[in-house]
Amino acid sequence: xxxxxxxxxxxxxxxxxxxxxxxxxxxxxxxxxxxxxxxxxxxxxxxxxxxxxxxxxxxxxxxxxxxxxxxxxxxxxxxxxxxxxxxxxxxxxxxxxxxxxxxxxxxxxxxxxxxxxxxxxxxxxxxxxxxxxxxxxxxxxxxxxxxxxxxxxxxxxxxxxxxxxxxxxxxxxxxxxxxxxxxxxxxxxxxxxxxxxxxxxxxxxxxxxxxxxxxxxxxxxxxxxxxxxxxxxxxxxxxxxxxxxxxxxxxxxxxxxxxxxxxxxxxxxxxxxxxxxxxxxxxxxxxxxxxxxxxxxxxxxxxxxxxxxxxxxxxxxxxxxxxxxxxxxxxxxxxxxxxxxxxxxxxxxxxxxxxxxxxxxxxxxxxxxxxxxxxxxxxxxxxxxxxxxxxxxxxxxxxxxxxxxxxxxxxxxxxxxxxxxxxxxxxxxxxxxxxxxxxxxxxxxxxxxxxxxxxxxxxxxxxxxxxxxxxxxxx
Amino acid sequence: xxxxxxxxxxxxxxxxxxxxxxxxxxxxxxxxxxxxxxxxxxxxxxxxxxxxxxxxxxxxxxxxxxxxxxxxxxxxxxxxxxxxxxxxxxxxxxxxxxxxxxxxxxxxxxxxxxxxxxxxxxxxxxxxxxxxxxxxxxxxxxxxxxxxxxxxxxxxxxxxxxxxxxxxxxxxxxxxxxxxxxxxxxxxxxxxxxxxxxxxxxxxxxxxxxxxxxxxxxxxxxxxxxxxxxxxxxxxxxxxxxxxxxxxxxxxxxxxxxxxxxxxxxxxxxxxxxxxxxxx
Numbered sequence: 042x043x044x045x046x047x048x049x050x051x052x053x054x055x056x057x058x059x060x061x062x063x064x065x066x067x068x069x070x071x072x073x074x075x076x077x078x079x080x081x082x083x084x085x086x087x088x089x090x091x092x093x094x095x096x097x098x099x100x101x102x103x104x105x106x107x108x109x110x111x112x113x114x115x116x117x118x119x120x121x122x123x124x125x126x127x128x129x130x131x132x133x134x135x136x137x138x139x140x141x142x143x144x145x146x147x148x149x150x151x152x153x154x155x156x157x158x159x160x161x162x163x164x165x166x167x168x169x170x171x172x173x174x175x176x177x178x179x180x181x182x183x184x185x186x187x188x189x190x191x192x193x194x195x196x197x198x199x200x201x202x203x204x205x206x207x208x209x210x211x212x213x214x215x216x217x218x219x220x221x222x223x224x225x226x227x228x229x230x231x232x233x234x235x236x237x238x239x240x241x242x243x244x245x246x247x248x249x250x251x252x253x254x255x256x257x258x259x260x261x262x263x264x265x266x267x268x269x270x271x272x273x274x275x276x277x278x279x280x281x282x283x284x285x286x287x288x289x290x291x292x293x294x295x296x297x298x299x300x301x302x303x304x305x306x307x308x309x310x311x312x313x314x315x316x317x318x319x320x321x322x323x324x325x326x327x328x329x330x331x332x333x334x335x336x337x338x339x340x341x342x343x344x345x346x347x348x349x350x351x352x353x354x355x356x357x358x359x360x361x362x363x364x365x366x367x368x369x370x371x372x373x374x375x376x377x378x379x380x381x382x383x384x385x386x387x388x389x390x391x392x393x394x395x396x397x398x399x400x401x402x403x404x405x406x407x408x409x410x411x412x413x414x415x416x417x418x419x420x421x422x423x424x425x426x427x428x429x430x431x432x433x434x435x436x437x438x439x440x441x442x443x444x445x446x447x448x449x450x451x452x453x454x455x456x457x458x459x460x461x462x463x464x465x466x467x468x469x470x471x472x473x474x475x476x477x478x479x480x481x482x483x484x485x486x487x488x489x490x491x492x493x494x495x496x497x498x499x500x501x502x503x504x505x506x507x508x509x510x511x512x513x514x515x516x
Numbered sequence: 517x518x519x520x521x522x523x524x525x526x527x528x529x530x531x532x533x534x535x536x537x538x539x540x541x542x543x544x545x546x547x548x549x550x551x552x553x554x555x556x557x558x559x560x561x562x563x564x565x566x567x568x569x570x571x572x573x574x575x576x577x578x579x580x581x582x583x584x585x586x587x588x589x590x591x592x593x594x595x596x597x598x599x600x601x602x603x604x605x606x607x608x609x610x611x612x613x614x615x616x617x618x619x620x621x622x623x624x625x626x627x628x629x630x631x632x633x634x635x636x637x638x639x640x641x642x643x644x645x646x647x648x649x650x651x652x653x654x655x656x657x658x659x660x661x662x663x664x665x666x667x668x669x670x671x672x673x674x675x676x677x678x679x680x681x682x683x684x685x686x687x688x689x690x691x692x693x694x695x696x697x698x699x700x701x702x703x704x705x706x707x708x709x710x711x712x713x714x715x716x717x718x719x720x721x722x723x724x725x726x727x728x729x730x731x732x733x734x735x736x737x738x739x740x741x742x743x744x745x746x747x748x749x750x751x752x753x754x755x756x757x758x759x760x761x762x763x764x765x766x767x768x769x770x771x772x773x774x775x776x777x778x779x780x781x782x783x784x785x786x787x788x789x790x791x792x793x794x795x796x
Contacts, residue, residue: 066667068660070751071695135571200742270741305693353645354643355724357629357645357651358628358631358634358635358638358644359638359640359641359644361620361624361627361628362631362635364617364619364620364624365617365620365628368617368618368619368620369615369616369617371573371615372611372615372616373628374573374598375571375573375598375615376602376628376631376695376698377599377600377601377603377632377698378599378628378631378632379599380599386641388775417517434593487606496620496660497624497675498621498622498624498627498655499621499623499624499675499676500623500659500663500675500676501676502676503676504676504677505620505677506619506620506621509676510618510619510680510681511619512618512619
């Protein structure tokens with residue numbers, strides 16, 4: 042090999058080098074190995090099923106077809122992964138990494154990472170007209186009840202996600218007990234309405250204020266803690282609230298909860314089938330769905346208020362201080378920011394929106410009990426925020442739709458029965474699929490669905506900031 | 517001497533102990549108003565500990581630190597909580613390992629520095645959310661101020677880029693600009709020239725000299741780069757093992773025997789004496 046050739050080799054187009062890196066034989070070999078491991082794992086677990094025979098004896102029923110199916114799936118997935126990784130390597134090789142560049146390579150997020158603006162408007166348009174769309178598709182008010190109820194549920198979680206996003210996404214404080222504020226809001230409305238007969242519209246702000254008050258009360262002692270310790274204390278707070286609700290029987294009714302909570306009114310006009318009712322007043326035929334549709338628009342309005350206030354706060358000094366706190370608390374102190382007060386405001390405002398959502402929950406259900414406010418709720422809300430991309434409003438909304446609406450979708454996957462047999466109920470696999478989805482998310486989009494940060498202010502041009510630069514906060 | 521006639525900062529008998537370790541031992545010095553005061557010393561001499569005491573990150577074991585503003589107001593720094601030292605006493609600082617808000621844009625970094633005045637303008641958030649009051653004008657003024665500083669540190673073309681994307685030297689200058697956006701009376705710089713090349717280091721000197729000329733800000737800096745220290749500082753304080761060993765103009769310090777001993781080690785004869793004592 043002469044000198045010129047040796048010099049030319051490293052200058053070969055990087056794409057060509059990378060393409061030659063995909064070795065089909067090696068990929069097939071590796072995939073076959075994976076399939077063999079799957080076979081080994083399947084033999085003791087899947088291959089035989091213990092069953093009772095006609096004569097009441099224990100027999101082993103072989104299921105080699107199923108094992109073969111599993112092995113084939115693993116083989117195919119592994120092969121596809123090899124192909125995917127190779128194509129990614131080609132793409133990587135074609136674009137220089139920022140640290141190798143001799144010129145400035147801006148950390149622009151790709152078009153794939155950036156949330157397209159039209160998606161935002163489409164999302165908003167669909168949510169605003171959702172009851173109408175469902176009515177047209179289902180062909181009747183009564184038939185659309187299931188879908189509108191589902192819409193209300195998703196929107197409740199969107200609102201909770203947006204509320205928690207202030208605490209976790211913006212201020213970077215890990216709160217595992219957010220459901221406590223949801224509970225405070227719900228019980229505030231339930232108790233005030235059943236004991237003093239106050240209307241929902243008076244109780245709503247009161248519930249928010251009470252939840253914010255509890256947020257501050259919790260915040261004072263615990264906000265000196267950081268990271269894991271803060272998470273544990275907030276988790277404990279959530280449990281304490283639930284235990285108080287269970288055990289303080291004279292006030293909260295204990296485990297039996299509070300029932301016959303007054304229904305929502307159309308700003309004072311009840312949704313009843315009589316003279317002064319909503320339907321009679323507006324000249325409509327009475328239908329119980331009027332109230333459900335009104336609830337849908339109520340939670341939509343509450344969620345949009347949460348979103349509006351959050352977006353507004355981000356542009357105010359307090360919002361910038363939250364994000365600065367998430368980035369570097371010590372630098373914040375050196376710039377004269379009172380870190381304790383800043384954290385407390387984040388906690389209180391997040392809790393306030395949780396309280397609003399809670400009182401909505403109470404007015405919708407008409408019945409609440411401590412069981413609705415267990416740790417799993419906190420975990421789901423936190424999962425929504427983390428999955429959506431911490432700090433991203435649109436991401437949280439999409440994640441809420443996926444995490445709450447997705448499992449509901451599984452109820453309707455009847456066609457899977459034809460593949461897996463009559464005994465197959467996709468509903469039973471909900472949590473499994475849910476978990477798989479979460480793992481996949483964390484592998485491919487570890488910073489959440491929308492991992493970029495929008496700057497709160499700009500001089501010439503608004504550039505989204507790549508998620509890799511944005512810190513997650515230490516608690 | 518200006519630093520004894522009109523001191524902006526008076527440190528008296530400052531002692532800082534961490535368990536059995538005495539990091540700063542009975543340190544007293546003054547920093548003059550309008551001066552650039554350099555705090556130098558070998559590694560581990562306790563310089564950063566002094567800074568952390570002045571800026572409220574450590575509570576000193578003993579001693580008193582008085583900051584006198586030009587209007588006559590004075591503050592005892594050891595009694596103020598950290599954020600009030602920056603906001604009320606107007607002491608700003610930078611860090612040895614740069615602490616920018618890397619996920620926020622350059623402009624946002626400078627706006628966070630103006631948090632307290634903006635917070636008042638937004639009616640402590642209440643009026644700001646409702647959109648009443650003069651927050652919009654206050655923010656415009658804050659952006660204007662940030663732009664002035666960005667032009668001064670020659671980063672105006674990167675204003676909308678994340679701070680974490682900037683090269684190292686630019687990050688150092690941005691951190692100084694961010695501290696200056698708090699309108700400090702005393703600016704404490706912890707090794708501002710660390711990791712800079714000679715050209716950047718010269719630019720830094722110019723920046724610091726222009727801050728001294730154009731603003732009512734006195735500068736206290738920790739530095740290992742002697743070209744920075746000797747060129748721009750008016751007053752040098754030398755620490756070794758937490759104790760002050762010299763204090764004076766750069767010329768006086770340069771020729772001080774104890775400083776030379778601390779930096780270059782002791783004479784050969786003394787080494788022999790020590791070895792004889794130990795019995796090697």
